[in-house]
């Protein structure tokens with residue numbers, strides 16, 4: 001059976017070019033980048049080339065990039081690192097209610113450590129209001145952290161506006177841009193950010209490698225202690241092959257960004273219109289015009305998301321849901337809840353996130369597969385009352 | 397948004413081909429229970445003849461485990477006397493499905509409780525409800 005992967009916001013398949021770049025390192029480079037002998041120097045060169053490529057992708061200088069063991073660590077290094085480095089100046093952090101758990105859980109930890117955190121609400125469309133953010137600023141505010149684009153809904157936040165506010169008030173501004181990389185143009189200057197988290201495996205690079213951009217002059221306390229690697233901000237012998245792969249992935253991701261984004265947007269919209277033409281009572285979660293080109297999050301009324309996923313899985317299609325039932329958590333998606341989506345609708349949410357290998361054929365196949373799955377689950381649902389004749393009843 | 401739970405083949409079979417889906421017209425008893433943990437809901441209808449469950453059907457808004465559990469509990473209940481049926485536990489239903497992942501055990505409570513609630517409803521309607529099972533009807537698990 002053919003597999004149709006529609007969960008690229010969770011992770012992406014490694015690109016062949018990236019794998020080749022990594023294999024080359026494993027096969028040919030044996031030195032420790034910290035060693036001063038010739039083998040070490042060769043390794044160092046490759047490491048720095050990887051750094052340049054990651055820096056280039058976001059308009060940063062290479063010396064402003066710190067490699068980490070993934071996006072989660074980059075988020076923690078930013079949030080905890082700033083909090084502790086600037087603690088003498090204040091103890092207040094502003095973030096949003098829809099951040100990735102990597103930021104939210106770090107903030108909750110800091111609350112236990114005596115910091116106070118404002119979790120900004122979002123609109124029904126999933127947007128942070130910069131005006132509200134400005135009002136939340138206190139003299140003690142030492143960090144603003146708002147994500148570039150949300151992983152569940154794809155909604156793109158007003159980062160440039162927030163960046164301007166942060167700069168005016170001289171508050172360090174972090175953005176988790178992990179979902180933005182390779183999907184929308186990123187520029188640390190234009191966005192006005194001081195710290196930016198990135199992750200390899202969302203851009204067809206390897207898992208377990210990420211980066212934090214830290215603007216020159218911004219201080220960050222490390223999470224771990226050891227050697228002088230990554231300017232002491234992330235000690236430990238570097239994951240050279242991972243970093244080289246991440247660098248290669250970044251370069252490829254920005255190379256074709258515009259044409260690939262246009263292609264994905266078209267496919268995504270075809271998926272959406274195909275679904276809404278053939279399945280009644282489906283609701284879009286998130287601002288229609290302000291989303292990543294590859295992402296759509298839909299709520300199918302009267303049914304629960306895991307059932308939809310299981311039905312799709314039988315046809316070889318992989319997608320995701322914000323339903324609590326799949327995640328092993330007790331409450332449905334914190335993102336959809338923060339947007340005010342009713343619990344039953346959040347339970348019936350499905351996220352489709354498209355990527356490089358997807359074709360129009362995949363999309364049409366997915367729509368075809370989805371129609372009977374939803375129909376069957378609705379017929380099973382105690383909430384569902386078939387609608388009079390034309391809309392539902394005589395479709396098939 | 398994390399990964400799928402691992403279900404047994406039997407669970408998947410009952411999810412994809414659930415037995416006894418739908419309503420019963422003029423049922424003798426109906427039980428509706430919600431799972432407060434996840435917000436899922438099961439409605440179970442029974443027909444009773446000679447103190448036995450002659451037919452059982454369900455409607456469920458819930459995860460794969462909830463649907464499979466609903467299907468299995470109706471299968472287990474059919475043909476049993478009311479006293480036998482009311483004794484069916486969620487563990488029994490789960491093991492009849494070759495087990496559920498630990499995080500999904502709570503889903504099987506829906507089946508047990510909906511069946512108990514339906515039998516209770518029937519007994520109340522008969523005006524012969526045995527006092528001991530009266531509480532089960534409104535209980536949520």
Ligand SMILES: Cc1ncc(COP(=O)(O)O)c(C=O)c1O
Pocket residue numbers: 009010070071072073075100102147149150151176178179199200201208209210
């Ligand atoms: C927005 C966002 N932040 C952080 C992460 C965590 O990144 P990683 O999986 O590399 O730890 C992810 C993905 O899982 C994400 O989507």
Ligand code: FES
Pocket residue numbers: 324325326431434435436458459460461462500502503506
């Ligand atoms: S998670 Fe809701 S019943 Fe299974």
